[in-house]
Amino acid sequence: MSDELEYSRDASVTDEHAVRILEEKIRTMQMEAESLRKELNYYKSEMEKLLSPPLIEAIVLDILEDGRVVVKSTSGPNLVVNVSGTVDFSSIKVGRYVALNQRGSAVVEVLRDRDDPLVRSMEVVERPNVRYQDIGGLDQQIQEVREVVELPLKKPELFKELGITPPKGILLYGPPGTGKTMLAKAVATESNASFIHVVASEFAQKFVGEGARVVRDVFELARKKAPSIVFIDEIDAIGAKRVDLGTSGEREVQRTLMQLLAEIDGFQPLDNVKIIAATNRIDILDPALLRPGRFDRLIEIPLPNIEGRKQILRIYLQKMKVDNSVNVDELAMMxxxxxxxDLRNLCTEAGYIAIRNDSNVISMTHFKSAIERLRSKKLSKEVVDRGEKYV
Ligand SMILES: Nc1ncnc2c1ncn2[C@@H]1O[C@H](COP(=O)(O)OP(=O)(O)OP(=O)(O)O)[C@@H](O)[C@H]1O
Known part of the structure; x- marks a missing residue:
């Protein structure tokens, strides 16, 4: 091979390499340009936001037939305004917060419904459908709740006549999953009362700065829906013994608790609103909650004993297709x-095992496998709860 040929091959390899490098550079720069373009758009839109005039917040009071609405601006008079074409008219409702343009002449935006989070963490059931007979192993507790909640709601005159005051609030305490919520729902069903279910830990977290207002709203609703039962689950989230109130979060929880106490104190024992609270941690509750006239009737809802387990199992088994091998006494012992x-989960699990085994009836063998499975699940959960899990 001549020197000349060798040189020209070398030159063409070098050129190819240079082209590849240049192409790579172009690609990188194109990507940079794209990302700079995005950044530019972001800053442009941020600048627009800063320069745009503030809107006026208002609440809708009425919707007129001609398509205009009456609003009350949060700091001003009532106004009759038009609704901008960009707004979905069907989303405008009385009581909804909206934004008016700067001149205050038209609704330009419908704001997030303020009540949304409240509604989400508060369940209102006009008539729950849990009955006393759905609850197993709590006969004595049911009896007590009937006397102190159901009877005063149904027959207040009886108490007036005899001159006795029933408790305004009762506290159900005991381990998780033992039927506290069920019991509260069943009293509401059997007393023909509305059931307002609030989870205290949720509103302590969700309503930062608004806990006290939410408590007020809950009780206002309870009065409107009376006869009613307000069920406050996990009350320890707002009713734990006072800590040193160093942080604003602690002060907030404290304000929520004070409002709750004020609401309870505002009721008369024979008003047709009753409060049932539930906790797994009675040991940490603030004694202020347990004073006479507040939650002064404590009812323990323990884990079911063997008789209780039999009763609960019977409740669930009667709805299931089981064969003769299934022995309730033995299951209760195990x-x-x-x-x-847990017992309800056991029945469901046994059903799944039967399905997996192509069986159209549930047998004791299925139950035994389900017990094994649940026991090991419970065990590993306990280990995790105690923080003993190795990672
Ligand atoms: N005593 C019981 N009889 C029949 N079913 C029960 C009983 N206890 C619990 N269950 C079943 O377990 C489910 C959960 O029970 P529930 O919510 O009432 O427990 P809880 O004590 O309120 O628990 P938590 O403290 O975790 O809120 C019920 O919906 C029901 O299916």
């Missing part, structure tokens, strides 16, 4: 330490 919720 499930020491199980809560009502």
């Amino acid at each position: 499930t020491e330490g199980f809560s009502g919720a």
Whole structure:
């Protein structure tokens, strides 16, 4: 091969390499340009936001037939305004917060519904459908709740006549999954009362700065829906013993608790609103909650004993297709330490095992496998709860 040929091959390899490098550079720069373009758009839109005039917040009071609405601006008079064509008219409702343009002449935006989070963490059931007979192993507790909640709601005159005051609030305490919520719902059903279910831990978290207002709203609703039962689950989230109130979060929880106490104190024992609270941690509750006239009737809802477990199992088994091998007494003996919720899960699990085994009826063998499975699940959960899990 001549020197000349060798040189020209070398030159063409070098050129190819240079082209590849240049192409790579172009690609990188194109990507940079794209990202700079995005950044530019972001800053442009931020600048627009800063320069745009502020809107006026208002609440809708009425919707007129001609398509205009009456609003009350949060700091001013009532106004009759038009609704901008960009707004979905069907989303405008009385009581909804909207934004008016700067001149205050038209609704230009419908704002997030303020009540949304409240509604989400508060369930209102006009008539729950849990009955006393759906609850197993709590006969004595049911009896007590009937006397102190159901009877005063149904027959207040009886108490007036005899001159006795029933408790305004009762506290159900005991381990998770033992039927506290069920019991509260059942009293509401049997007393023909509305059931307002609030989870205290949720509103302590969700309503930063608004806990006290939410408590007020809950009780206002309870009065409107009376006869009613306000069920406050996990009350320890707002009713734990006072800590040193160093942080604003602690002060907030404290304000929520004070409002709750004020609401309870505002009721008369024979008003047709009753408060049932529930906790797994009675040991940490603020004694202020347990003073006479507040939650002064404490009812323990323990894990079911063997008789209780039999009763609960019977409730669930009667709805299931089981064969003759299934022995309730034996199952109750094998499930020491199980809560009502665990027993319900056991029945469901046994059903799944039967399905997996192509069986159209549930047998004792299915139950035994389900117990094994649930026991090991419970065990690993306990380990995790105690923080003993190795990672
Ligand atoms: N005593 C019981 N009888 C029948 N079913 C029960 C019983 N206890 C619990 N269950 C079943 O377990 C489910 C959960 O129970 P529930 O919510 O009432 O427990 P809880 O004590 O309120 O628990 P938590 O403290 O976790 O809120 C119920 O919906 C029901 O299916």
